[in-house]
Amino acid sequence: MTATEAITELQRRLTEGLAKIDPHHRLLGRPVSYRVIDGQMLEITYRDVAGIADAELLGVKRIIGRDCFCSVSPQTAEQLTVRFVVPLK
Secondary structure, three states: OOHHHHHHHHHHHHHHHHHHHOOOOOOOOOOEEEEEEOOOEEEEEEEEEOOOOHHHHHHHHHHHOOOOEEEEEEOOOOOEEEEEEEEOO
């Protein structure tokens, strides 16, 4: 599977999976960006997130289905940035 195919598949799984695990729409519908780092990692960044629970983060990790790194950081006083870094290989 090429990196492009892996990214497309991951995007599809996230779109379908978030509808099931994100009933409060904390990530679903938020601005999201995808960036490939050194051709080996994919950074998925959700912006303008009002809040996030550990259970929701674990749910996203299950959807991703691989070891990944997750960080949550303040964007503004009321909004968070939630970032996942996923190996492509």
